[in-house]
Amino acid sequence: xxxxxxxxxxxxxxxxxxxxxxxxxxxxxxxxxxxxxxxxxxxxxxxxxxxxxxxxxxxxxxxxxxxxxxxxxxxxxxxxxxxxxxxxxxxxxxxxxxxxxxxxxxxxxxxxxxxxxxxxxxxxxxxxxxxxxxxxxxxxxxxxxxxxxxxxxxxxxxxxxxxxxxxxxxxxxxxxxxxxxxxxxxxxxxxxxxxxxxxxxxxxxxxxxxxxxxxxxxxxxxxxxxxxxxxxxxxxxxxxxxxxxxxxxxxxxxxxxxxxxxxxxxxxxxxxxxxxxxxxxxxxxxxxxxxxxxxxxxxxxxxxxxxxxxxxxxxxxxxxxxxxxxxxxxxxxxxxxxxxxxxxxxxxxxxxxxxxxxxxxxxxxxxxxxxxxxxxxxxxxxxxxxxxxxxxxxxx
Numbered sequence: 137x138x139x140x141x142x143x144x145x146x147x148x149x150x151x152x153x154x155x156x157x158x159x160x161x162x163x164x165x166x167x168x169x170x171x172x173x174x175x176x177x178x179x180x181x182x183x184x185x186x187x188x189x190x191x192x193x194x195x196x197x198x199x200x201x202x203x204x205x206x207x208x209x210x211x212x213x214x215x216x217x218x219x220x221x222x223x224x225x226x227x228x229x230x231x232x233x234x235x236x237x238x239x240x241x242x243x244x245x246x247x248x249x250x251x252x253x254x255x256x257x258x259x260x261x262x263x264x265x266x267x268x269x270x271x272x273x274x275x276x277x278x279x280x281x282x283x284x285x286x287x288x289x290x291x292x293x294x295x296x297x298x299x300x301x302x303x304x305x306x307x308x309x310x311x312x313x314x315x316x317x318x319x320x321x322x323x324x325x326x327x328x329x330x331x332x333x334x335x336x337x338x339x340x341x342x343x344x345x346x347x348x349x350x351x352x353x354x355x356x357x358x359x360x361x362x363x364x365x366x367x368x369x370x371x372x373x374x375x376x377x378x379x380x381x382x383x384x385x386x387x388x389x390x391x392x393x394x395x396x397x398x399x400x401x402x403x404x405x406x407x408x409x410x411x412x413x414x415x416x417x418x419x420x421x422x423x424x425x426x427x428x429x430x431x432x433x434x435x436x437x438x439x440x441x442x443x444x445x446x447x448x449x450x451x452x453x454x455x456x457x458x459x460x461x462x463x464x465x466x467x468x469x470x471x472x473x474x475x476x477x478x479x480x481x482x483x484x485x486x487x488x489x490x491x492x493x494x495x496x497x498x499x500x501x502x503x504x505x506x507x508x509x510x511x512x513x514x515x516x517x518x519x520x521x522x523x524x525x526x527x528x529x530x531x532x
Contacts, residue, residue: 249273315458323360
């Protein structure tokens, strides 16, 4: 067996199951799950229709690089959404089966393994970044994101040695779990650091289409490149998905876009990996990327949930409205694992302890004494969950 597999830590939800295993929640209360970031809003009917109509294409093998029409649709969306003057659908766009598999596979293609190889990521973070680094034969390095830094990674605290050894930097904006958005200037500074120190930036932007102000969408890495005159997006790639944007997590549809040289290497890897997107998924994806009306409506549903839930929680809990995304990241009045246990045991409410989403560092664990609440359930359930939290706080 590959010995590197032994380096992988249990996934947060595996740890959560273990944490709650000895508890018996109250049967008179219906379970509410705020732990998993799985969108529960209805999938767009027109996308499901496109999927159904394309089912005869199951008789054909899909190409790893995807259909021309899909890449062209994605390129058009990127240009509109991020004010890009150009992006070549033939060389700068690559469809993938959701961002999770692509974020993991990307490190396997671009990292040169060795004792000095370093892959940096935020802390807290999406655990795929860590696993990708370890299986690529690199060491993961964590950059804390705390209230003191506006929940953005403390890039100013990264040592010169780390920047010199860095081969790949994962960033996530809007962030998971905090929802913090990196400003354009910070993204530009990272692009300049990548040029100076010769590393690649992989920007996980799968929450970019869930935000509060219709007039101020979160900026993206390619947008930052373009503003610097870096029109070939040198050293920069972005990852986008239909899971959150269009409530299609089961479609497993996303894309990678950016530096053509990097994507050519990634395409070569994926050709051997055998991970081409099924053709009926591609045609459904074309429909989804071509429409914005359903995305605007989706954002409004999340705004209504935040308004309702924060109106209940903020008088009693240290919690703020995020810049974007669908998570709340409140401080807890007691240890986060104990708080999660109490919510489950007393209220049949499941949340993720913040420490499970981060790693211990010399400065501590930036997820400690926080929990992540995914406001993905129907609004009535979210309101009920907020009231259960208050009830549990009253008993603590």
